[in-house]
Structure formats: C-alpha cells, structure tokens
Amino acid sequence: MRLLLTMDHTEHQASWGPFPPVGSPTGVAAGxxxxxxxxxxxxxxxxxRMSTQ
Known part of the structure; x- marks a missing residue:
C-alpha cells in the first residue's frame, strides 16, 4: 500500500498553502x-485503506 493522503485532525486556514485564506474553513475533522x-x-x-490515530 502507498500513502496517498495525510490530513491533520482539524482544518486550519493557514494549512492550505502559502496563499492568503479565502472564505471560511470547511470545518473538516478526522479522527x-x-x-x-x-x-x-x-x-x-x-x-x-484508511487509518486514524
């Protein structure tokens, strides 16, 4: 199996990249x-396969 995606447990506006945030966070939460x-x-x-910690 190869890792496709890793996501932090909650969304942070600054985590989407070097650009200024646009709009509101989506509220995504995982594990x-x-x-x-x-x-x-x-x-x-x-x-x-999915994994949460």
Missing amino acids: RNEYRAFVCPADPAHPH
Whole structure:
C-alpha cells in the first residue's frame, strides 16, 4: 500500500498553502489526531485503506 493522503485532525486556514485564506474553513475533522488514506499502486481495483490515530 502507498500513502496517498495525510490530513491533520482539524482544518486550519493557514494549512492550505502559502496563499492568503479565502472564505471560511470547511470545518473538516478526522479522527483524534491524523487521518491517512492508502492505495495499492499495483492494482487500482484493490480497496483503499484508511487509518486514524
């Protein structure tokens, strides 16, 4: 499995990049600490795996 995405537990406006924030945060929250999504690089038909900490 290959790591596709890592997301902090809550959204911070400053975390979207070097540009000034536009609008309001979405309010996304995942798990207690961190959310990770994994994919299979050999076969896209394999199910994704999710992990929270």
